[in-house]
Amino acid sequence: MLKVHHLGHSQSERIVWLCEELAIPYELVKYTRDPVTRMSPPELKALHPLGAAPLVEVDGMLLAESGAIAEFILARYGHGHLRHESNHPNFAPYLYWFHFANGNLQPALFRSMTVGRCGLAADHPLRAAVRQRLDMVLALIDERLAHNDYLAGAEFTAADIMSVFSLTTMRLFHPVDLAPYPNILAYLQRIGARPAYQRAMSKGDPDLAPMLI
Structure with a gap:
């Protein structure tokens, strides 16, 4: 059985x-x-040198990196669900948005969080540059969702699963106002209504109210 750390x-x-x-x-x-550092506990570091999470264990193998894990699970257990094959008309958008999550969205939020904690003056040019990049990333997502219910098109896919963390839970660490992006907010309501999302959050993070607004 697949074990998810x-x-x-x-x-x-x-x-x-x-x-x-x-x-x-x-x-x-x-x-x-860890309540002080907010980093992984020693138990995870004993499994992976970086204390990586997520980490999955199956058939004596440990695999880290959420994108790699998602692709592994889809390939081994997905039976064609939640992803588009190469002959699908939305195959390229699916690939783009799947990798956009860790290639642009999460780094933009992390840079914004890091710069915000560095004590730079409010008018420091680095703050403006980082904020501009984050605004561009969010605007791009909002524009995509103005014409599509989900990131890869009309169908919910793993590209959405990869992206939602940065738009919800990540904001626990770095509050971002999504009011300027109504299509993202409408999208998060659709996500929040999914029974599987509700089950996952209640099992994995029962103390956390998903930030869908």
């Missing part, structure tokens, strides 16, 4: 959610962040 309040919620959407059996092992 899940760190609370982290991007490993993606993997719990993916398992719930695919309705595959899995064992959930939960960890909590």
Whole structure:
């Protein structure tokens, strides 16, 4: 059976959610962040040198990195669900938005959070540059969702699973007002109504109210 090592309040919620959407059996092992450093606990570091989360264990193998784990699960257990094959008209958008999550969206938020904690003056040009980049990224997502219910098109896919963490739980660490992006907010309401998302959050992070507004 697939074992999912899940760190609370982290991007490993993606993997719990993916398992719930695919309705595959899995064992959930939960960890909590260090209360002072907010980093992984020693138990996770004993499994992976970086204390990585998510981390999955199957057939004696450990695999880290949420994107790699998602692709592994989809390939082994997905049976064609939640992804588009190469002959699908939305194959390229699916690939783009799947990788946009960790290639642009999450880095833009992380840079904004890091710069915001550095004590730079409000008018420092670096703050403006980082904010401009984040605004561009969010505006691009909002424009995409103005014409599509989900990131890869009309169908919910793993591209959405990869992206939602940065738009919701990540804002626990770095508050971002999504009011200027009404299509993102409408999208998050659609996500929040999914039974598999509700199950995943209640199992993985029962203390967390998903930030869907």
